[in-house]
Amino acid sequence: MKAVAAFPKERRVRLIDAEEPKLASPSQVKLKILDVGVCGTDKEIYSFAYGAPPDGEDHLIMGHESLARVVEAGPEAAGLKVGDLAVLMVRRPCPDPACRACAAGHQDFCETGGFVERGINRRRGYMTELVVEEAKYVVKLPKALKDVGVLIEPLTIAEKALAEARRVQARLPWFKPGVKGEPGLGARAVVLGAGPVALLGAMLLRLEGFTTAVYSLEPSTDPKAELVRGLGASYVCSRETPLDELAKKAGPIDLVYEATGAAPLAFEALEFLGTNGVFVFTGVPGRKGPISVDADRLMRGLVLQNQLVFGSVNAPRAAFESAAKDLASFLKAWPLAVPRLITQRHALADFEAPLAGRLPGIKHVLHVGD
Numbered sequence: 001m002k003a004v005a006a007f008p009k010e011r012r013v014r015l016i017d018a019e020e021p022k023l024a025s026p027s028q029v030k031l032k033i034l035d036v037g038v039c040g041t042d043k044e045i046y047s048f049a050y051g052a053p054p055d056g057e058d059h060l061i062m063g064h065e066s067l068a069r070v071v072e073a074g075p076e077a078a079g080l081k082v083g084d085l086a087v088l089m090v091r092r093p094c095p096d097p098a099c100r101a102c103a104a105g106h107q108d109f110c111e112t113g114g115f116v117e118r119g120i121n122r123r124r125g126y127m128t129e130l131v132v133e134e135a136k137y138v139v140k141l142p143k144a145l146k147d148v149g150v151l152i153e154p155l156t157i158a159e160k161a162l163a164e165a166r167r168v169q170a171r172l173p174w175f176k177p178g179v180k181g182e183p184g185l186g187a188r189a190v191v192l193g194a195g196p197v198a199l200l201g202a203m204l205l206r207l208e209g210f211t212t213a214v215y216s217l218e219p220s221t222d223p224k225a226e227l228v229r230g231l232g233a234s235y236v237c238s239r240e241t242p243l244d245e246l247a248k249k250a251g252p253i254d255l256v257y258e259a260t261g262a263a264p265l266a267f268e269a270l271e272f273l274g275t276n277g278v279f280v281f282t283g284v285p286g287r288k289g290p291i292s293v294d295a296d297r298l299m300r301g302l303v304l305q306n307q308l309v310f311g312s313v314n315a316p317r318a319a320f321e322s323a324a325k326d327l328a329s330f331l332k333a334w335p336l337a338v339p340r341l342i343t344q345r346h347a348l349a350d351f352e353a354p355l356a357g358r359l360p361g362i363k364h365v366l367h368v369g370d
C-alpha cells in the first residue's frame with residue numbers, strides 16, 4: 001500500500017510502498033483511510049522542523065487528521081463493526097507508570113513528554129491506505145459526517161480548549177454563555193486567526209451563544225470573512241482595525257481563543273482581555289526570536305482583573321465524541337459553510353503542494369479512498 005513518509009536524515013518526503021498492517025490483538029480494528037487533513041503541524045514535519053520517526057525507523061508516515069472506515073474488527077473491538085465510519089485519535093500514553101495523567105487515561109496531559117502521536121511523534125500516521133488501531137482510540141461517527149468528518153480532529157482542539165475554559169470559568173457562577181435566558185448569554189469572545197482551528201472554534205462559540213468576533217489578517221472581502229459573517233459572527237481585519245479599536249467596539253472581552261501561533265498578536269490581545277476574562281492559547285509558534293511585551297501592564301491586568309491564561313494541546317476521547325455531536329449541529333445550522341471549510345481534495349500522490357503550504361484556502365485534504 002502507498003504512504004506519504006518523511007525521511008529526516010535525507011530531508012525528503014516521498015510516496016513509499018509500506019507493508020499492510022495486520023490485527024495483532026482481538027481488541028483492534030483495521031481501517032481503510034478515506035480522507036486525511038493537512039495542518040500546520042504537517043507543514044512543519046514536511047520542512048523537518050518538528051516530528052520524529054518511530055524508534056529504530058528512518059521514516060515517519062505522516063498524517064494525523066483522519067476519516068476512515070472499519071474494514072475488519074477483532075472480536076473484542078468494543079463498539080465498532082465493519083462498515084462503521086470513524087476517526088482515529090492522535091496521542092497514545094507514555095509507558096512511565098509514574099505519569100499520573102497517562103495512567104489515568106489523560107495522555108493529552110502527559111507529564112513526562114514520553115507520549116507518542118500518530119503521524120507526528122514516533123508513531124506511524126494516517127497518510128496511507130490501511131491502518132490498525134486499538135478500538136479505544138477509534139471513535140465511531142454518524143454516516144451523515146462522511147463529507148466533512150475529516151474536520152473532527154481539528155475541531156477537537158477547539159472542543160478541549162473551550163471545555164477547559166468552561167471548566168475554569170465555573171469559578172464565575174453567573175457565566176453561562178450557552179444557557180438561554182441566563183445573564184451570561186451574550187458573553188463576548190474574540191477568536192484570533194481564521195484557519196480551520198479558528199473557524200471551527202468560532203462555530204463552537206456561536207453554538208454556545210457567544211457574541212463572537214474573528215480577528216485575522218485577511219481583508220474583510222476575503223471568502224473566510226464572508227464565511228464568518230454567515231455564522232452570525234463579526235469579522236475584523238487586523239490590517240484595518242487595531243486591537244484597541246476592536247476592544248472598544250466589542251466591549252469587555254470575556255474569552256480570547258487564540259488559534260494563530262502568532263505571539264506578537266496574542267500578547268497584544270492579552271492586554272485587551274476583560275475583567276474576569278480567560279485567554280486560551282492553542283497555536284504553536286515556530287521559533288522566531290524574542291519579542292518585547294509590556295509585562296508590568298499584563299501582570300497588573302492579570303492580578304487586578306482576576307484574569308486567567310492557559311494553553312491547551314491535543315484532545316481526549318471525550319472531545320472527539322463531543323466534536324462528532326457538534327459537527328453534526330454545525331451542519332444543521334450552517335449547511336453551506338461547513339463543507340466550504342474544505343478547500344480542495346487531492347490524491348495521495350499529490351501531497352507536495354498541500355504539505356509545502358503553497359495553496360490558498362482553508363483546509364486541504366488528501367483523499368485516499370471511498
Ligand code: BGC
Nearest residue numbers: 039041090117120313314315
Ligand atoms: C495536533 C495535536 C498534537 C499537536 C502537537 C497538533 O497539530 O492536532 O493532536 O498534539 O499537534 O504535536
